[in-house]
Amino acid sequence: MIEIHNIHKSFNGKVVLDGISGVFQTGKTNLLLGASGTGKSVLLKCIVGLIKPDLGSVTFDGTYFTNNKLDIRQEIRRKIGMLFQGSALFDSMNVEENVEFPLMMLTDMSRQERMDRVNFCLQRVGLEGTNKKMPAELSGGMKKRVGIARAIAPNCTYLFCDEPNSGLDPLTALKIDRLIKEITEEYNITTIVVTHDMNSVIEIGDNIMFLYEGKKLWEGTSNNILDSDVPELNEFIFANRLMRDAKKVEEEEERQKTP
Structure with a gap:
């Protein structure tokens, strides 16, 4: 399990992360969701130690990572696997x-x-x-x-994936999503995935944190994300016509269940 506590980060006076806290569960695919420029990748880099937050802390299974001794941070880093956006193969x-x-x-x-x-x-x-x-x-x-x-x-022990479906066709993207979820469950890994892909959200979103302008506006699962009452999240989700149609179908099914 990874916990983040009140993470703040600014660059040249511009606030990128504004007091974000949350828990990323072991054996689950934990998604950081949001549009481009909302702070997802910066938060991921703060968690793995590539960027130092201005304020706040990160713990890995109860061990403080931020500002801890170098040997402790190095020991945690040995347990981290990274899947980069462009694969980053040599x-x-x-x-x-x-x-x-x-x-x-x-x-x-x-x-x-x-x-x-x-x-x-x-x-x-x-x-x-x-x-x-x-x-x-x-x-x-x-x-x-x-x-x-x-x-x-x-x-x-910890797997971080930055836009794993970037540049892939929908079928291949689905296969990569399922592979990440299978490996997470099979090896009981704490997995965090940065994404803006709603297909990934619906397919593997065990736990989802929605970021908007550097703030956490919503947290939940793929089972209840379509029922959110957060306007910014709904605007993000239903920008896609397919998702709007899916919402209409869901609402119609609920109406038919009502006596």
């Missing part, structure tokens, strides 16, 4: 080498142990046999899967 390394990289940096595994782990992770994301392929030979969806394999290779 172009000069093949698939096998990309997945092996964090094992070389963070563990004392032997070469054979590393290869066993690499092959296991590639098999888990459905990419067995692709070890020697270069990133340039992979589709967008395959790159995301390699990124996931690399993130979970060191047996991460």
Whole structure:
């Protein structure tokens, strides 16, 4: 479990995060939802320690991370896996080498142990046999899967995904969403996903935090997000015609249930 307490962050006098608190549960896909420029990625970077908040704190399973001793922060970082927006694979390394990289940096595994782990992770994301392929030979969806394999290779406890569906077609995006959720539940990981994709929200939104202009305006699940009474959230959700139609269907079903 990850907890954030009263997180504030400004850049050059502009407030980006304004007192955000919340809990991200273990074994669940926790979504940071909002339009571009609402502070989602900045909050994610504050949580993982890439940016230091001006005020507030972050705890990982009860251990304070912000402003703690360097060795404690480093120990927590060893348990973190990251899936970057553009996958961020090393172009000069093949698939096998990309997945092996964090094992070389963070563990004392032997070469054979590393290869066993690499092959296991590639098999888990459905990419067995692709070890020697270069990133340039992979589709967008395959790159995301390699990124996931690399993130979970060191047996991460916490998984952070920044816009994992960016640039993917709807079917591939759905497969990546489901893979992230499966891995989260299977390994009991605390997963935080930054997204603005309502398809992801409906598909894997176990816990959702909606940000608007640096503030947390709503928190809930995919089961009750369509019933929100927050105007900013509703404007965001129902900007899509498909979502407006879905809302109408839901309202009609509720009317038919009423005697």
